[in-house]
Amino acid sequence: MNVFPQPQLMCPTIAEFLVRFLEQEVCRLNWDVGFVTSTMLEIGLQLPRLLEVYDQLFKTRDPCWQRLKKPLHLVECIHVLLSGYVDDPSRVPAYDRRRFTNVCLDNICGYLVELQSLSPNSALQHTIGNFKSLQAKLERLH
Numbered sequence: 001m002n003v004f005p006q007p008q009l010m011c012p013t014i015a016e017f018l019v020r021f022l023e024q025e026v027c028r029l030n031w032d033v034g035f036v037t038s039t040m041l042e043i044g045l046q047l048p049r050l051l052e053v054y055d056q057l058f059k060t061r062d063p064c065w066q067r068l069k070k071p072l073h074l075v076e077c078i079h080v081l082l083s084g085y086v087d088d089p090s091r092v093p094a095y096d097r098r099r100f101t102n103v104c105l106d107n108i109c110g111y112l113v114e115l116q117s118l119s120p121n122s123a124l125q126h127t128i129g130n131f132k133s134l135q136a137k138l139e140r141l142h
Contacts (some may be wrong), residue, residue, distance in 0.1 A: 027068040047091045052083040054078050086137045108135045
């Protein structure tokens with residue numbers, strides 16, 4: 001029995017730990033923004049679970065991304081992940097696509113609100129445009 005239970009937010013899953021660590025390394029080494037997402041999918045992590053991991057990491061607002069001078073890195077990863085889904089919806093089982101597409105659309109609304117609250121610059125505007133385009137493509141999948 002655990003005498004000192006930890007709150008769930010303080011105990012990241014192995015997937016969250018690995019993704020966070022690997023994404024930090026991607027930033028340090030200037031590797032491709034889609035490296036970790038494609039690797040995780042290749043080793044068998046399911047797309048809906050991987051989106052949950054990235055969404056959770058994004059929502060924690062960890063200051064490490066600012067320190068790495070890549071404040072938009074996680075949303076760029078999410079964009080790559082969801083673009084892959086739009087290009088090939090069969091990455092999610094047919095019975096789960098409608099639900100997953102709705103989750104994606106809900107998440108994108110949240111990302112856009114967050115992004116639009118930041119001080120504007122060209123990189124941010126580009127990212128916002130990418131998410132609006134992705135949103136339109138996901139709506140057509142519906």
